[in-house]
Amino acid sequence: MAPSISTFRRAICTRVNASRFLASPSPFRNFSSSTEDSTPFTVDIAVPFKGHKIEPPPQVVETSAKELMTFFKDMSRMRRMEIASDQLYKSKLIRGFCHLYDGQEAVCIGMEAALTREDNIITAYRDHCTYLGRGGTLPEVFSELMGRKDGCTLGKGGSMHFYKKENGFYGGHGIVGAQIPLGVGLAFAQKYEKMKAATFLLYGDGAANQGQLFEALNMAALWDLPAVYVCENNHYGMGTAEWRAAKCPEYYKRGDYVPGLKVDGMDALAVKQAVRFAKEHALSKGPIMLEMDTYRYHGHSMSDPGSTYRTRDEISGVRQERDPIERIRKLILFKEIATVSDLKNIEKEVKKEVEDAVAKAKESSPPDASELFSNVYVKGYGSQVFGCDRKHSTATLS
Amino acid sequence: MALNKMFGAIRGRAPSQKLARISSQMQSPSSLRSFCAAAKEMTVRDALNSAIDEEMSADSKVYLMGEEVGEYQGAYKISKGLLQKFGPDRVLDTPITEAGFTGIGVGSAFYGLKPIVEFMTFNFAMQAIDHIINSAAKTNYMSAGQISVPIVFRGPNGAAAGVAAQHSQCFAAWYGSCPGLKVLSPYSAEDARGLLKAAIRDPDPVVFLENEILYGEAFPVSAEVLDPSFVLPIGKAKIEREGTDVTVTAFSKMVGYALKAAEILEKEGINVEVINLRSIRPLDRATINQSVRKTNRLVTVEEGWPQHGIGAEICTSVVEESFDYLDAPVERITGADVPMPYAANLERMAVPQIEDIVRAVKRACSRSARGK
Numbered sequence: 002m003a004p005s006i007s008t009f010r011r012a013i014c015t016r017v018n019a020s021r022f023l024a025s026p027s028p029f030r031n032f033s034s035s036t037e038d039s040t041p042f043t044v045d046i047a048v049p050f051k052g053h054k055i056e057p058p059p060q061v062v063e064t065s066a067k068e069l070m071t072f073f074k075d076m077s078r079m080r081r082m083e084i085a086s087d088q089l090y091k092s093k094l095i096r097g098f099c100h101l102y103d104g105q106e107a108v109c110i111g112m113e114a115a116l117t118r119e120d121n122i123i124t125a126y127r128d129h130c131t132y133l134g135r136g137g138t139l140p141e142v143f144s145e146l147m148g149r150k151d152g153c154t155l156g157k158g159g160s161m162h163f164y165k166k167e168n169g170f171y172g173g174h175g176i177v178g179a180q181i182p183l184g185v186g187l188a189f190a191q192k193y194e195k196m197k198a199a200t201f202l203l204y205g206d207g208a209a210n211q212g213q214l215f216e217a218l219n220m221a222a223l224w225d226l227p228a229v230y231v232c233e234n235n236h237y238g239m240g241t242a243e244w245r246a247a248k249c250p251e252y253y254k255r256g257d258y259v260p261g262l263k264v265d266g267m268d269a270l271a272v273k274q275a276v277r278f279a280k281e282h283a284l285s286k287g288p289i290m291l292e293m294d295t296y297r298y299h300g301h302s303m304s305d306p307g308s309t310y311r312t313r314d315e316i317s318g319v320r321q322e323r324d325p326i327e328r329i330r331k332l333i334l335f336k337e338i339a340t341v342s343d344l345k346n347i348e349k350e351v352k353k354e355v356e357d358a359v360a361k362a363k364e365s366s367p368p369d370a371s372e373l374f375s376n377v378y379v380k381g382y383g384s385q386v387f388g389c390d391r392k393h394s395t396a397t398l399s
Numbered sequence: 400m401a402l403n404k405m406f407g408a409i410r411g412r413a414p415s416q417k418l419a420r421i422s423s424q425m426q427s428p429s430s431l432r433s434f435c436a437a438a439k440e441m442t443v444r445d446a447l448n449s450a451i452d453e454e455m456s457a458d459s460k461v462y463l464m465g466e467e468v469g470e471y472q473g474a475y476k477i478s479k480g481l482l483q484k485f486g487p488d489r490v491l492d493t494p495i496t497e498a499g500f501t502g503i504g505v506g507s508a509f510y511g512l513k514p515i516v517e518f519m520t521f522n523f524a525m526q527a528i529d530h531i532i533n534s535a536a537k538t539n540y541m542s543a544g545q546i547s548v549p550i551v552f553r554g555p556n557g558a559a560a561g562v563a564a565q566h567s568q569c570f571a572a573w574y575g576s577c578p579g580l581k582v583l584s585p586y587s588a589e590d591a592r593g594l595l596k597a598a599i600r601d602p603d604p605v606v607f608l609e610n611e612i613l614y615g616e617a618f619p620v621s622a623e624v625l626d627p628s629f630v631l632p633i634g635k636a637k638i639e640r641e642g643t644d645v646t647v648t649a650f651s652k653m654v655g656y657a658l659k660a661a662e663i664l665e666k667e668g669i670n671v672e673v674i675n676l677r678s679i680r681p682l683d684r685a686t687i688n689q690s691v692r693k694t695n696r697l698v699t700v701e702e703g704w705p706q707h708g709i710g711a712e713i714c715t716s717v718v719e720e721s722f723d724y725l726d727a728p729v730e731r732i733t734g735a736d737v738p739m740p741y742a743a744n745l746e747r748m749a750v751p752q753i754e755d756i757v758r759a760v761k762r763a764c765s766r767s768a769r770g771k
Contacts (some may be wrong), residue, residue, distance in 0.1 A: 121510070123506075154541065154542055154543040154545065155543035156543075157540060157541060157542075157543045158541045158542060158543065162541040162542065164542045164545045164546055165545075166509075166542075166545050166546055171506075171509055171510075171546065172538075172542065172546070173541075173542075174534070175533070176529055176533050176534075179502065179529060179530065179533060179534055181502070182498065182499050182500075182501070182502020182503050182505075182506060182530070183502050183503075183505055183506035183509065183530075183534055184506060185499075185502070185503050185506060186502060186503040186504060186505060186506020186507040186508070186509065186510070187506045187507065187509060187510050189503055189506070189507045189512075190506070190507040190509075190510035190511065190512045191510065193462070193488065193507070193512060194510075194511075194512075212498065213498040213499050213502060215499075216494075216496035216498055216499025216500070217496075217499040217502060217503060219494060219496065219499070220493065220494065220496070220499055220500060220503060223494075224491075375543075375544070376539050376540045376542075376543055376544040377539070377540055377578050377579055378539065378579065378581070378602075378603045379539060379544075379547045379549075379602035379603050380601065380602055380603060381681075382632070382633055382634045382681065383634075384634050384681030385681075385684070386578070391719070392719075398681075
């Protein structure tokens with residue numbers, strides 16, 4: 002029997018008793034910490050972790066003023082970037098598909114806080130913020146989205162195909178679920194090359210029912226690969242709510258023989274704690290599955306208003322109760338790390354950064370016509386490749 | 400798939416022994432001429448095994464993965480001895496999950512390893528075809544060169560004997576149409592060694608289409624071929640038999656049939672040039688066209704289905720580039736346009752036979768406009 006819709010919606014919106022993280026004062030707390038202060042202090046994680054065949058990590062996580070300020074700025078930048086992309090798409094400067102991540106920023110920020118660039122991240126097509134988290138720049142993002150040659154994949158890939166191999170970011174994939182075995186393959190290679198690092202492969206609740214997920218999980222478990230499955234459960238696979246797509250929507254349990262952890266994906270610190278815990282597990286005991294309880298404000302893509310299958314109340318409810326940036330803002334203010342106007346100034350800075358990057362990207366030109374035939378192969382052996390009219394347009398692949 | 404394993408282990412003996420005997424009797428002088436005097440013989444199976452062995456010894460990033468490649472010594476014994484030599488970290492037995500292990504192979508190639516993914520037959524690769532095309536073939540292009548995919552997908556392709564519809568499909572045309580892939584298909588032991596070594600060393604995804612019936616067939620191999628540094632160029636066809644009257648193109652097992660047809664036709668005064676394609680993609684259009692400009696007639700031979708097949712592409716290429724040189728319409732011999740039947744008499748009608756090739760060549764020659 003499907004749960005009632007109102008129960009479901011209430012479950013998404015109302016998570017946190019906001020005062021829960023206002024824990025008893027730490028003996029190390031400074032009343033007016035500088036924003037650059039790296040002195041660690043602990044914060045309670047409000048929403049309890051839930052374990053499947055594993056003891057969850059502690060509900061207390063270490064952070065610092067500096068880290069919280071970085072979280073705030075980075076997430077604000079990501080938020081601004083996605084909003085700007087929305088506008089560019091509506092102005093028809095971005096074509097095709099555009100899947101926005103706003104609302105989900107805490108997942109990739111929390112991950113980056115717990116990982117190094119030796120660890121790998123692979124995801125599907127909602128990848129703009131993940132790319133930024135892995136060291137990508139705003140002009141590279143906007144140029145790529147607008148199909149210009151200064152884009153991160155020289156205009157050849159588009160929104161769904163961002164990569165930064167040197168920083169351990171392997172894309173950027175358009176086929177739902179395909180990134181999962183690819184990610185296990187990355188973990189396989191890390192083990193093969195004796196790297197002390199893990200691969201975090203991200204997928205949504207929509208992909209969580211894919212057969213290849215389980216095929217790859219079986220091999221990851223059999224061969225003890227350092228693979229961490231991360232389900233970014235934003236509760237909707239395109240327009241299909243999780244309870245309509247999955248008999249068992251408790252995705253952290255779906256690994257069966259592989260342990261799992263459910264995490265409040267709107268809490269960057271909870272994500273950081275869980276990811277650090279998962280990496281340790283992956284490197285010593287094998288695969289583990291994380292379910293990030295998160296939410297996307299936009300529809301599935303820019304063609305989806307996002308309101309035919311969920312109510313505006315639900316969306317605004319999550320924004321009010323669980324927004325990841327607001328949460329960090331409240332914590333920063335409570336800890337007196339910065340003032341309200343400090344944070345507003347950061348937001349203004351970030352807004353300008355984004356506007357400048359958009360302007361710069363608009364100046365970039367489209368790729369040269371010769372790029373049509375480049376990178377088909379690494380080594381072309383002088384073979385011929387043909388355009389639409391082969392007697393009119395042809396090239397030799399070197 | 401379990402049935403196929405059984406059949407593979409048992410069937411490997413009988414027809415291939417027969418073929419080896421026929422082949423040694425009917426080997427045309429010109430194909431022997433291309434090897435040096437002190438010829439050793441090697442089966443295609445041993446050629447593939449030695450190629451994988453040598454490349455794994457030379458480069459620690461190369462590894463082999465597939466069903467039964469390890470402890471079972473390979474469903475068709477291609478990987479015999481490799482588990483013992485290289486250990487379970489480099490020779491991996493997988494569960495029967497093609498989509499999963501192919502994706503894993505491709506992902507490891509993204510990171511820089513050089514996997515050889517074995518499909519027990521290419522029929523099963525259809526379960527993994529999304530990874531072959533969307534994850535492997537297209538990634539270097541989509542990533543603007545950031546992520547290359549140095550992977551080899553190999554295994555038996557096309558009809559075997561009596562394995563019926565789901566185990567007999569030829570995939571050369573499907574993979575051959577895909578930009579970003581290289582598609583190779585060996586005939587002889589020399590081809591098997593040289594092309595597989597080239598495929599393993601190649602930085603791009605290579606689909607390597609073998610043939611189960613050929614595994615047991617022995618061919619003479621020169622010292623040069625046996626050298627660990629031996630490699631054949633990708634994208635180059637081989638003139639297996641020189642001739643003047645008609646060009647016959649073929650690949651894999653059909654090369655042997657074309658050569659036998661050429662022997663028969665020689666006695667009737669028709670001098671056939673047989674081209675062993677070796678490389679389906681890139682296709683060696685230059686060699687094919689050069690040959691047709693010499694002979695003025697073309698017959699294409701393949702085992703796969705006719706519509707949108709390899710012969711269709713070759714015919715069009717010749718019409719585009721050498722139209723004025725053609726003295727007769729291009730003929731094509733292909734598999735029948737049906738799923739593969741089981742009964743032996745029907746199966747025989749569904750796969751090209753030597754007499755089909757002979758008939759097509761004669762047709763190409765009888766329509767001469769210039770009294771040749």
